[in-house]
Amino acid sequence: MMDLATLQTIWFVLFLVLVVGYAVLDGFDLGIGALSLLERDPDRRGQHMEVIAPVWDGNEVWLLTAGGALFAAFPPVYATVFSGFYLALMLLLAALMFRGVSFKFRNQVDSPGWRTFWDRAFGVGSLVPALLYGVAVGNVLRGVPVTKTAEGFAWQGSFLGLLNPEALLVGVLGLAMFLTHGALYMAHKAHGEAAASAARKAPWLWLSWLGLWVLATGVSAWRSPHLFEGVTTNPLWWLAVLAAMAGMIGIPLAVRAGRYGVAFLASGLAIAAQNGLAAVGLFPRLVPSSLDLAGASLTIHNASSSQRTLGTMLVIALVGMPLVVGYTIVVYRVFRGKVRPGEYYGSH
């Protein structure tokens, strides 16, 4: 069996893979949901939902599995952070509940009021997670108020403490990221005016994403220097920088060529690389402590499960995840091509 420190590093990477999988896959359908709030025409709002109808549910599972993997691999992080982020998580759950049923409910009753209600549930239920994702990442990056006691890690923060300017900045950055990603998928998959409208928004969304990324990186360098300690000697950091830049430059080039599918892949690369950059900065910490960085941060070493559990979980992941990726690709291929209005939900 591998030694404990190797397994802890592997699980840091695997957890990152699950989070990036969530950001890249559910990211576009959250973005499309949030974009639907901007549409006045109910049929066009319906197209937003229809474009992602066959695939959104599987995308959301990346979040659930990331939660389960965090519980299994780093239980003190799961316990301390989730109870600390309590109200934010309850808000997230409420949003995801409304969003989840909106797909099933919207087209069941032929009434404009009913449809508008579930369109809004879909939109707001997508906007809230899209924003909270970045707020959560932002808080983790700057550090959260935990102390270490004899019984373990203790949370010292409050809900309002989570809404600090730096975390909100990363929250808006995450939102811009998902909106861009969603608009590109929409432009690639939808027909007619719905696709054209998303295509018109995409360049502006991309520009705001780029600006917010630069700004958030600068603010982090100033406020959270621990994220940048020694990274310049780490080849992975430079790889992620290059990938993030390639993705960010690739988006407008592909959009200009009218290749929205390629632009969508580029934004997926950029999202993955930007999350990877944050992870390289964090490593080997999982959650830095804002009160006692050296003594009370949760790291892969002081907050992991046992060697046996990490090893068993690695086998589960190595058997299971290739299968998941395989059949997910098959299903996306089955549903390739443009989605006609009414294709999945019928017309009214």
Next chain:
Amino acid sequence: MDAEWLARIQFALTIGIHFLFPPLSIGLAWLLVVVEGLAWRRRDPVWESAGRFFGKVLALTFGVGVATGIVMEFQFGTNWSRYSTFVGDIFGAPLAAEGVFAFFLESVFLGLYLFGRGRVSRGLHWFSILMVAVGATLSAFWILVANSWQQTPAGFEVREGRAVLTSFSEAVFNPSMWVRFFHTMDAALIAGAFAMAGIAALWRIREQGGEVAARTLRVGIAAGLLFAVLAVFPTGHEHARQVARTQPEKFAAIEGLYETQTGAPLVLFALPHREPPTLKAKIEIPSLTSWMAFGDPEAEIQGIDRFPANEIPPLWMTFVSFHNMVILGMWFIGMMALGAFLWWRGRLDGTRWYQWLLVASAPLPLVACQFGWVAAEVGRQPWAVYRLLRTADAYSVTVGVPELVFSIVLLGGIGALLIGLYLFLLNRQVARGPESVQEVP
């Protein structure tokens, strides 16, 4: 009310709401494997129409089940952080395995099943509902692994105040795991069968649905009879024998045995009183519990008196919920046996009173699931992990009363709303009936 009790109430409320839906999804998914398989192999438009209709019911049920289930993946961390820290090395792995092996499978293939009709080959379409059923079953497997470990922990040692894994296979295949999996799966299949039979009976009463109603009524009755019998014997019986061996105080509480005795009776009916623990208005069969649990009518069974007062579960709730579950289980066998008899006599399609009884019985398996779950979980109290961690030492101390009140109102309110909307939409779907039977292209 303090934070511990609010955390308990929130967990009971959210899991209770969630657990209305998965049994129905699992049961319907397996029945659809049969119905869609017949539609595919026989190229039969009646089965095809039945598949389309119950596929829509599955989609609705699954959707609400997923929405109410998301809470569960996070709630251990948010509300039971000391529990999560204590058990994380063991309990987290099955939860993660459920995500990797089950949630992905059922969610990805449900999309293919619901939206792939006519887009993929009929064989692949059937395979997609099979994968939904397999995924839902694996989900039940892993979550019952985790829950059974709480009931009968194995494959671990306690180090520095945490349970640490020593054997994954012993932890997974802990002493109560298989019987609890089979019994719960069986309950899910009963729930699916009664839902299908109840909907079909309502169509017969309203004289709609034609051949689709006639056939799904029969599928429901055949599956319902089979699984109702299996719920009692062997799955229920074996589960009770396991509890008698591994959790004797829970066994004493659910069976109403308050004094240690040889030749313990089987209590069929009674009204439990708390102080002192006694049963009033008791109807019992002498020596039967001793015989059923240990194969010997004279076997000694430990009563509640054998255990310290601070280690016994609440007596009233466990006794009443367990016995109500058993009574419902008998009702299920009776209902489906009667249906099979009427079917054999050729009177199934014309007997209105029986059809009404079926309609009224359709939700009862879900009620029985709730009773069974209460007996299992309240029967484990005062422990979160049997004889290792008390529930009173498991909740999150960082989450205060105001936050808990807020989240209970929020999650309970959304849950109630979703149940109401589910019933409203299900009723509309049933009223609209199956699509008219068309030739299969």
